[in-house]
Amino acid sequence: MNNNTGTPVTVIGLGLMGQALAGAFLKAGHPTTVWNRTTSKADQLVAEGALLAPTAGDALKAGSLTIICVTDYQAMHELLGGSDIELHGTTLINLTSGASAQAREAAQWAEQRGAHYLDGAIMAIPPAIGTAEALILHSGPQSDFEAHKSTLDALGTVTYLGADHGLASLYDVAGLAMMWSVLNAWLQGTALLRTAGVDAATYAPFAQQIAAGVAEWLPGYAEQIDSDSFPAEVSALETDARAMAHLIEESEAVGVNAELPKLIKAIADRSIAAGHGGEQYPVLIEEFGKPRD
Numbered sequence: 001m002n003n004n005t006g007t008p009v010t011v012i013g014l015g016l017m018g019q020a021l022a023g024a025f026l027k028a029g030h031p032t033t034v035w036n037r038t039t040s041k042a043d044q045l046v047a048e049g050a051l052l053a054p055t056a057g058d059a060l061k062a063g064s065l066t067i068i069c070v071t072d073y074q075a076m077h078e079l080l081g082g083s084d085i086e087l088h089g090t091t092l093i094n095l096t097s098g099a100s101a102q103a104r105e106a107a108q109w110a111e112q113r114g115a116h117y118l119d120g121a122i123m124a125i126p127p128a129i130g131t132a133e134a135l136i137l138h139s140g141p142q143s144d145f146e147a148h149k150s151t152l153d154a155l156g157t158v159t160y161l162g163a164d165h166g167l168a169s170l171y172d173v174a175g176l177a178m179m180w181s182v183l184n185a186w187l188q189g190t191a192l193l194r195t196a197g198v199d200a201a202t203y204a205p206f207a208q209q210i211a212a213g214v215a216e217w218l219p220g221y222a223e224q225i226d227s228d229s230f231p232a233e234v235s236a237l238e239t240d241a242r243a244m245a246h247l248i249e250e251s252e253a254v255g256v257n258a259e260l261p262k263l264i265k266a267i268a269d270r271s272i273a274a275g276h277g278g279e280q281y282p283v284l285i286e287e288f289g290k291p292r293d
């Protein structure tokens with residue numbers, strides 16, 4: 001549907017993600033103004049009904065809600081930092097990926113220029129934008145989020161995390177840490193099983209079940225972390241460490257990479273050396289909560 005009866009919205013940055021965002025707004029019936037440094041990337045959107053602004057400043061003036069999605073924060077500042085750009089009164093939602101400190105600094109910068117600013121993170125690929133699968137995180141003033149939530153709903157499952165502008169970026173990287181950890185653990189197991197002729201497809205459903213089972217533990221373990229109390233209700237860390245040694249030995253014996261199991265065991269060993277061997281696994285938060293190269 002593109003009957004253009006919705007709230008006007010501007011999208012600045014029409015890379016792969018920006019095009020998907022603008023396309024979703026158009027599809028949901030929002031009059032959509034677009035701008036991109038390379039103008040040709042707007043062609044398809046213009047054919048679908050978008051209005052191409054001649055400059056980024058003109059795009060901002062087209063309405064009171066602007067989404068920016070460019071490569072990085074430096075590009076955003078290059079684009080919107082000029083004195084000819086008027087941000088006063090506009091709501092700027094920055095869906096560019098970056099660090100939490102960059103988000104907080106951008107919020108100060110935008111607010112000093114009179115803008116309402118929300119920072120965001122997109123946990124989805126462009127083809128998912130506009131579907132419930134697309135998780136889009138926002139942080140900043142709640143009133144600014146609520147004021148535009150019904151418009152943002154066109155993009156997917158939009159979520160508000162809190163007033164601290166850095167939260168969207170932090171949740172974003174926390175999600176990536178989870179994703180790579182699960183994938184790496186699965187690859188380790190797959191490599192082990194392939195040495196015995198078990199193919200990846202055979203192991204995948206078993207691995208899925210294990211991952212889902214472990215995910216069930218998280219709320220209970222989170223309670224231990226939040227209360228800073230780690231009684232060994234099901235297993236002590238030193239028992240886990242013996243199983244880690246077994247994983248290392250097995251990996252080396254069958255000739256697969258043992259780097260990841262060794263890293264996991266090194267972290268547990270430090271915690272045991274600090275006297276936590278009789279406590280439960282989440283006590284490792286103390287190791288994860290401090291810097292180490």
Ligand SMILES: NC(=O)c1ccc[n+]([C@@H]2O[C@H](COP(=O)([O-])OP(=O)(O)OC[C@H]3O[C@@H](n4cnc5c(N)ncnc54)[C@H](OP(=O)(O)O)[C@@H]3O)[C@@H](O)[C@H]2O)c1
Nearest residue numbers: 013014015016017018037038070071075096097122125126
């Ligand atoms: N693609 C994904 O799957 C995905 C998923 C989650 C989050 N993201 C995030 O979304 C953001 C955009 O990603 P993308 O996939 O759309 O990247 P992309 O296809 O490489 O597009 C980058 C965009 O940034 C613009 N840009 C870069 N430097 C600029 C500058 N100095 N001045 C003006 N415009 C500049 C580009 O303009 P030109 O077209 O003129 O080069 C283009 O519009 C990134 O922060 C990315 O991490 C992407």
